[in-house]
Amino acid sequence: MDLIESYQEELQLIRKPWTRIWVGTFVLLLLLLPWYAPEHITYIATIIFIYSIGVQGQNILIGYTGQISFGQAAFLAIGAFTFGHMARLGIPWPIGLLSGGLAAGIFGLLVGFPSLRLKGPYLAIATLGFGIAVYQIFVNFEVLSGGRMGLIINKLSPLFGLSRITFNYYFNFLIALLFTLTSYNIISSYMGRAFIAIRDNDIAAEVIGVNLTRYKLLSFAISSFYTGVQGGLFGLFMGYLEPNMFTFMEAITLFVAVIIGGLASVEGSIMGAAFVILVPQVFSAYREMVPVIYGVTILIVLIFEPLGLYGRWFKMRLYLRNWPFR
Amino acid sequence: MTQFLQYFVSGLATGSIYALVALGLALIYRSTRILNFAHGDIATAGTFFAFTFLGLNLHWGVAFILALLFGFALAMTFYFSVLIPAQRREATQLGQIILTLGFGLILQGLISYFGGTEPQSFPFPLSDTKVYRLGGVVISQLSLGTFGIGLLASLLFYLLVQKTRLGLAMRATSENLPAAQTMGIPTRSILALSWGLAALLGVMAGLFLAPALLLDPFFMLEPFLKGFAAAILGGLNSLPGAIVGGLILGVAESLAGGFVTIAFKNTLAFLIIILVLLVRPEGLLGTEFKERV
Numbered sequence: 001m002d003l004i005e006s007y008q009e010e011l012q013l014i015r016k017p018w019t020r021i022w023v024g025t026f027v028l029l030l031l032l033l034p035w036y037a038p039e040h041i042t043y044i045a046t047i048i049f050i051y052s053i054g055v056q057g058q059n060i061l062i063g064y065t066g067q068i069s070f071g072q073a074a075f076l077a078i079g080a081f082t083f084g085h086m087a088r089l090g091i092p093w094p095i096g097l098l099s100g101g102l103a104a105g106i107f108g109l110l111v112g113f114p115s116l117r118l119k120g121p122y123l124a125i126a127t128l129g130f131g132i133a134v135y136q137i138f139v140n141f142e143v144l145s146g147g148r149m150g151l152i153i154n155k156l157s158p159l160f161g162l163s164r165i166t167f168n169y170y171f172n173f174l175i176a177l178l179f180t181l182t183s184y185n186i187i188s189s190y191m192g193r194a195f196i197a198i199r200d201n202d203i204a205a206e207v208i209g210v211n212l213t214r215y216k217l218l219s220f221a222i223s224s225f226y227t228g229v230q231g232g233l234f235g236l237f238m239g240y241l242e243p244n245m246f247t248f249m250e251a252i253t254l255f256v257a258v259i260i261g262g263l264a265s266v267e268g269s270i271m272g273a274a275f276v277i278l279v280p281q282v283f284s285a286y287r288e289m290v291p292v293i294y295g296v297t298i299l300i301v302l303i304f305e306p307l308g309l310y311g312r313w314f315k316m317r318l319y320l321r322n323w324p325f326r
Numbered sequence: 327m328t329q330f331l332q333y334f335v336s337g338l339a340t341g342s343i344y345a346l347v348a349l350g351l352a353l354i355y356r357s358t359r360i361l362n363f364a365h366g367d368i369a370t371a372g373t374f375f376a377f378t379f380l381g382l383n384l385h386w387g388v389a390f391i392l393a394l395l396f397g398f399a400l401a402m403t404f405y406f407s408v409l410i411p412a413q414r415r416e417a418t419q420l421g422q423i424i425l426t427l428g429f430g431l432i433l434q435g436l437i438s439y440f441g442g443t444e445p446q447s448f449p450f451p452l453s454d455t456k457v458y459r460l461g462g463v464v465i466s467q468l469s470l471g472t473f474g475i476g477l478l479a480s481l482l483f484y485l486l487v488q489k490t491r492l493g494l495a496m497r498a499t500s501e502n503l504p505a506a507q508t509m510g511i512p513t514r515s516i517l518a519l520s521w522g523l524a525a526l527l528g529v530m531a532g533l534f535l536a537p538a539l540l541l542d543p544f545f546m547l548e549p550f551l552k553g554f555a556a557a558i559l560g561g562l563n564s565l566p567g568a569i570v571g572g573l574i575l576g577v578a579e580s581l582a583g584g585f586v587t588i589a590f591k592n593t594l595a596f597l598i599i600i601l602v603l604l605v606r607p608e609g610l611l612g613t614e615f616k617e618r619v
Contacts, residue, residue, distance in 0.1 A: 068420060117607060121359075124361065129597075130600060288435055290435065299408060299432075302412060303417070
C-alpha cells in the first residue's frame, strides 16, 4: 500500500509522521503504566511482555520461515532450567539468561536438522515428539528438575526504591522492547528475506542462492533462543520452576498465540501474546471454557481472517487512512 | 522366557489400541493429507458420551453403539461445517491441520465443562482382574477382549477397503482426487465418510482404553500421541502399516518397560518418531512421496 522509493525507506521502522506520534504515545503510556494502573494490571502486562518474546520467536519460525514446530515447550523448559540451575549456582542473571537462551538455541539447532529433510506435517510431528520427550525427561530426572518441590530461584531485588511489581514491569518491558527491535531488524535484513524466501518456496529460494541448510537451522536456533529467554525470564519472575509448567498445552498456547495474533508480523505476535494471557484472566470464572475460546477463535481466524488480529488491525488502519474513499 | 512372553502378550494388547488409533489417523492422512489433531478429543468425546448413557443404566451394547455413531457424526459435522468452508476459501494444508487443532481444543474444553475434570472409573462388561493362564502367561479378560476387538476391527476395515465398491471409491479418492471426481465418484461424501470411519475407530479405541485407565478429559492424549508414533512408524499413508506400527510400538514399549526401565516407557515412542523420521521418513510400509518442482 505504501510506495517505497528507496532501500533506506524500506529499512525504516516507522514511515509516516502520524504513526510516529501514536507509536510514541503508546510506548509512553506503557512506560507510565505502573503509575496509573492498578497493580494486577501491571502484573498481567509483565506476563504479556515475557510471553511476547517467545511468541515472536515462534513467529520467526512459523510465520516467516514456514517451519512448523509443536516443540516450543521443550525449549521453554531447557531455557528455564538452564537459567534456574545457573541462578542457584550464584551466577548473575544476565549471564544466566544468555546461557539459558543459548542452551535452548543449541537444542534448536539439533531439532532443526530433521527440518532439512522433513516438511509440513512430518516436521510438526518430529518437533511434537521432541517436546514431549524433553518434558518426560524433566519429569523423570529429579536432578534436572529440582525434585518434587520444584526449583526455587531467588527473585531480583528491586532497585531505585521501586516496588517489586513496578520493578519487574520495567525490567521485562525493557527486555521485551530489546527483543522486539531485534526481531524487526532480523526481518528487514538479508536473513529475514532469506527466511521469507524459504517459506514461499524453498526450492526456488535455493536456486536463487539462499543457503537452505544455514538459514533453516538459523531460523530454528533464533526461534529457540527467544523461547529459551522467555523461559528464563518466566522462572525469574515466578521464583520457582517445575516440569509441569512446560506441558504440551504450553506449546499449544504459544502456537495459538502466533496463529491468532497473525502469521509473519511482529505486532501480531505481541497481540497474540496479549490474547492468550488475557483470555484466561477475563474468563477466570469459566476456566474449562478457555480452550473452547482458543479453538473457536482459531476456526474464525483461519476461515475468515488468515492474517489474524494483525490483519484486522491493518485493514482498519487502511480504511481510516483512506476514509472517506474506499 | 515366560517373562518375555508375558511382556510380549501384554504389549500386543496395548499395541492393538495404538493400531486402532493409528488406523484412523492414517485413513485421514492418506485421503486428505491432513493430520487430525482432534482425533484424540473426538475419541474422548465419544467415550464420555457412552459414559453418560451407562450412568443412565442403559445396556452397555446400546451405549457403545450410540457412542460410535456419535463420534462418526461429530467428525462428519466437522468436515462439512468447518473443513469444506475453509477449503472453499483456499485454506492451505497447514491451515487445515491447525483447524483440526482448534476443533480439538473446543472439544477438550466442552468435555471438561460438561464431564468434569475428576478421574472417574468406567464401568465395562469385561473385567480387568479376571485372568486366564496359558502355560505361565497371564492375560486379563480385558486385554484379551481388547486384542480381539482390535484384530476384528482391523479385519472388517480391511474387507471394507479392499473388497467393497465403497472401499474402491475410497482408494480412488485418496490416490487421485481430480481423477476420481472425473470418474463420477462423489468425493466429498467419500471423504466425509473417511472422517466418520476414522472417528469411529478412535472412539472404539477410547472405549476399550477407558476401563484400563481412568476416565478424564485428557485420558486420550497420550494414546493419541502414541497412535501418531505408530502411524509414522508404519508409514502415514499406509493402512497395513498403521496396524503393524501399532503392534510393534506396543510390544517395544512393553519390553522396554519390563527389561530396561519403567520410567522411560513413555519416552520411547517419541524417540522412535524422531529416529524413524530421520532414517526412513516414509515409514516401514509407506511409499516415498516425491516432490515435483
